Amino acid sequence: AQTVTQSQPEMSVQEAETVTLSCTYDTSENNYYLFWYKQPPSRQMILVIRQEAYKQQNATENRFSVNFQKAAKSFSLKISDSQLGDTAMYFCALVAGTYKYIFGTGTRLKVLA
């Protein structure tokens, strides 16, 4: 079975600071992809960043970067220089062997002014 676990239901960070959201996953597939999606109050899920399992280099998108530890099956998201607009639910997701996204339960991030 494929699973995604996000163990931090809620987090907060001061504006301009850095925060790391944790995600662990489990799959027996060798080829898979990992994603972080952001869901603001509007409910619209937005792709933040994606990582291909066969790539050792951690993905980076502007202020967002991941720490992909394949052996530990860990995929954390680091947000640098946090902004008020980063306030949202963040979901970690796995796609392995099929088209189906498996999502974690999410982390609610609040950026404080």
Next chain:
Amino acid sequence: GAGVSQSPSNKVTEKGKDVELRCDPISGHTALYWYRQSLGQGLEFLIYFQGNSAPDKSGLPSDRFSAERTGGSVSTLTIQRTQQEDSAVYLCASSFSQIMNTEAFFGQGTRLTVV
């Protein structure tokens, strides 16, 4: 269209009534997904369409739930004889293909409340 569109945005219905939720995917996207998001839960997979066919319906929670897709475009999720546990946000997503690394684009969802 410019993005995935879902209607209605919010729906309140009485227990026992049937409801239809609509999804208009991005034009040209062949893959379409329905997910359910309950309070405090992650997104639960319901059904996947490739074109008009649904090769994976494994997430539909009961036979009260059904979905169809016509013309390779619009999809409708129908819930018959609604129950209070059906209350949730129903999210639709589409992608250009079913290849694993293809980004899924989500609609804003339909918040269903069964009273």
